[in-house]
Amino acid sequence: MAEHFADRLADAVARCRSPAVVGIDPVLEKLPDELRPADLTVETVAAALERFSMEVVEIAGGRVAAVKINAAFFEACYDRGLGAYYRVVRRAHERGLLVIGDIKRGDIGSTAALYARGHLEPPRYAGIDPACIPDAVTLHGYLGAGCVEPFILAARQAGRGVYVLVRPSDPGADEVHEFGAGPRLYEHMAALVDRWGSASNLVGKCGLSCVGAVVAPKGTASTEALRRRMPRTPWLVPGYGAQGAEAEACRACFLPGGGGAVINASRSVIYAFDEPAYRARHGPDWRACIRAACDEFARDAARMQSGRPHGPAC
C-alpha cells in the first residue's frame, strides 16, 4: 500500500515550510513574447503551452510543495494539448513536486470509473509512463457519491487523493448555492464530502482523509464555520491573488495547528511578468519575475498557515 496522500502532502508542506501550490494555467495570449509561435497551428500552440508550463515547473520545484495543473488550458489544443498535460505532470514529478490534476470531472458511477482510469489510477497498459498520472484530482460531486467512488478507490489503493468542489470562488456561483430556507448548497456538500471521506481506511496518519474539498474562502466567519464541519477534510483553497481571496479568510482555512489546507495561486504567480511591480525590479526577465512571485507567494502562504513568516526551503 502506497503512503497516504494526505501524509505525503503534509510532509511536502513541512519540507517547504509553506502550504503554497502554484497553479499552471497556460494561455497562448499571455505567454512571454519569445514563446509565442509565429505560425499558429494546434501543434505549435500546444508546444508553446507545454514549453511555458515546463519553465514554470522548473521554477516551482524547490520553491513549493505542489503544482495544480488545469486540464482546461491544455484541452484548448484538443488531444495534442492533453498529451502536453500528461508530460507536464511527469516533469513536475521529476522535479519532486506533488501534482494536483485540476480536471473537474464528474459523471455517474459506471462512467466515473473510466475517468478514474484515465486521470488517477496507475496505468493498466503499456505505453504511458506512470509518472504522467497526478497525485490527486479535482471532481464535481453534483451526481452523488457514485461519481467520486471510483476515484476514492484508486486514491486509497495508490496513495492518491481527490478534491471535491464544495465552495466556488466565482461570485456568480451564489445564485446556484443560495436558495431555499435551509442550509446553503456548499454547506450541504461540505457535510457529504466529510462523510464520503470518513471511513478509517481513508484517513492517514496525519488525521486527514484522502477525500478533500475545494473551498474558496468568502469571509472569515463563514469559512471558520465550514472548517468546523469538515475536521478531517484536506482543503484545496483556490483563488489567492487573481481571484481575490483575502488573507484573513485564507487563514481560517487551516485547522488549529496549521495543517489541513493548501493555498493555490495561478495567474498572480505565472504571469507576474505582466505586473509593473515585478517588471520594475526584474525588467524583461520573465523567469526572474515568476521566481520572485513564487517566493513571495510561498512566504505569504506560510504566514497564513502559521501567523508567523517563514522562508520557503524545500
Added chain:
Amino acid sequence: MAEHFADRLADAVARCRSPAVVGIDPVLEKLPDELRPADLTVETVAAALERFSMEVVEIAGGRVAAVKINAAFFEACYDRGLGAYYRVVRRAHERGLLVIGDIKRGDIGSTAALYARGHLEPPRYAGIDPACIPDAVTLHGYLGAGCVEPFILAARQAGRGVYVLVRPSDPGADEVHEFGAGPRLYEHMAALVDRWGSASNLVGKCGLSCVGAVVAPKGTASTEALRRRMPRTPWLVPGYGAQGAEAEACRACFLPGGGGAVINASRSVIYAFDEPAYRARHGPDWRACIRAACDEFARDAARMQSGRPHGPAC
C-alpha cells in the same frame, strides 16, 4: 449566423421520425471478441475503442438523428483516446448525424472559456478538422452562470448547443439533491437553466433555446412538474434501457406537441450482442444485434414522443 441548434435537432428528429440518440460508451472489456487486441497497450486499446465506435456510428447513421459520445470512455486511454474521440465525432458528422459531446465539464468563467475553445467553438488554428467538434456538449452548472457563458456564446455564434446537468439518473444522487425544507437542488437548477437560456437571441424558430438540460425522468408527476418549469429548454434524457428510465416518465419529458426532448440509450443498444434475446435472433453477428437494437430503440423513442408507433426513416 449558423442555423440554430434546436432547429437543426428538431429537423433531424422529424427526418428520422424519432427522438432517439444513441450513446457511444466504448469499454475494452465489452467489445466484440474480434475487436479486442491481443497485446494491450494504450495505442492498441485506443484503436480498438475507435474502431468499435466507428462501427456504431456506421449503424446509427440513417437510423437515428444524433449520437452522444461520452469523452470519459476515450480519456481512459489518455490523449490517444481523446484523439479517437475527435475522429469519431468527425465520422458521425460525415454520416449525417448530429453529435452531442458528453464531456460534463464545469469550471469558473475564465477557465470555462478554454474548455469551450477545445470542445465547442469552431477551431481557431489550423491542424484540426472543424468537423471534429460536436454540435453540443454537456456541462456542470455547480459553479454558476460563469461556467456556462463561454459555451453559450460559442453556441449562439456557431449554431451549437449546451445541455446543463439538472437531474441525475444515479439513485445515489438523491443525497446531494434532497436537503433542507425548500425546493430540491434539481428544481432550483432547472429554474436557473431556463433563465440562462431565455434571452431572445438564444431561442430558435422552433421556440427552444440553445441552452438545454440533462434531465433523468424519475416518476411521471415529478417529471411533468419539471417540464412545466422549463418551457423552452430542450432536454437530453439519459438512461433509457440500462439506467432504467421508465417509458411512462420518458413520455412526460416531451412538450405538448411532442418536441423538446431527445432520449438517449447507450449500453442497451451498443452492447445488444451481449443480450440473449438478440443473440438468439442474430447469432454471433454483433453488428446485426446492434442494428436491431438501434431500430427497436428508435421505434420505442418515437412511441414515447407521440403516443403512436413510427418506423424510423432517416
